[in-house]
Amino acid sequence: MIDPAVLRPGRFDLRLAVPLPDAAALAGVLRRHLTLPEPEIRALAQQAVGHSMADLDATLRDLRGQARRAGRRVTAEDLHAAFGADDDPMMTRRIAIHECGHALVTAALGHGQIQHIALDRAAGQTRIRRAPRAGLIADHSDLLAELMAGRAAERLIFGTVSSGAGGPDDSDLALATRVALAIETRFGLGAEGPLWLGETADWLHDPETRARLRARIEAAEAQAMQILTPHHALLEDMAKTLAARRELSGQEAAKWLEQVRTSDAVAAAPEPESAPSSPDASQPPACRTL
Structure with a gap:
């Protein structure tokens, strides 16, 4: 450090x-x-x-x-x-599911190109070349869904989520929180309307703002879950290959990604709800989505 x-x-x-x-x-x-x-x-x-x-x-x-x-x-x-001394097959499988969730949702929404997916001994990384976006609320909502897709994939396959989406300030949850906060306080797309309220994390101490952020992020996870659910078997198959090989290039991953790109079932973000749910949590694998 x-x-x-x-x-x-x-x-x-x-x-x-x-x-x-x-x-x-x-x-x-x-x-x-x-x-x-x-x-x-x-x-x-x-x-x-x-x-x-x-x-x-x-x-x-x-x-x-x-x-x-x-x-x-x-x-x-x-x-x-x-x-192989430190390998934990169950943890490796969870990390692989998490990373493949990011890749499949990104491909389904069509906002970026998967360049590389890799596992290390306790974490994973999905490298994405993101396409330019117009900055519409739908674009930011899709980005949130991509960031929350690893967590959604874990919930879909295991019924629980780990702390792998959280942790450091470049984690999935940290990035999603920043995007959701920017929607509310800097982009003029949230409940505050056309106001620029500054680049500060102080808003996270406001209960009403925090509730709106949580609702928006949970709606994004629900969007990712809706995209992944019909591709349950595809997700497991891709993750099995990633767990065995420990990395996939963008070209190698295309075998699975093309199947969600051509799917008709691409979900839009649900409207955020005011009463967020309380997720389960288990042991981490960490994740970085670049």
Whole structure:
């Protein structure tokens, strides 16, 4: 973690996010360090998706030390065991369902192009190239549905939701709250009418505003659920492949995404209700939708 003081305005002019390496990059490192058949290299690289280059380097050094003490070479079995040591199949499945929910709803609403979906050891990430929008209330409502789609997918498949949509300030819930707050206080599209009320989170302390935000976000989750429900089997099939492979490129994901793009059942956002429901919560997987 970086101290927030270091990231205050004026300290750095440019910030770069360095994504985790994909299977191709990991395979390149494994080829340089190991003498194994190419199919084995590719299988190991696929299993290692979600590890950083530093993780991979540390794992290789540790395994080399163990092998040296045992008087042998590092084997593929050593690496398979190391990469799978922390795997929790149920958690991996939940994260995969969550990420595929984002991808399918985004494809159904037609506002963005899925570029990459990946799982790491405790989270997931769906990278989206978002199309320009006109800024209509329907556009903002669709964006909210896309952000809430991971949570909706979990509820559809498991009947419960995890804390994976929440957490840090770039989480699904954080982004959805910002969008809903902007609708109410800055975009002139909410209950306050054509007023610009400032870029402040102080409005979150107002009970009436908070109730409107919650109703709007819950309506977006309901919209996502309405889109996903007829594609229940498609969601599970896509998530099964993602869980096994740990990543899907946009081209690979198109096999499933095209089926929702051509569907006639694309739901509009329901009207927000004043009495929000109280969701269940279980253990996280975290999610980032970029």
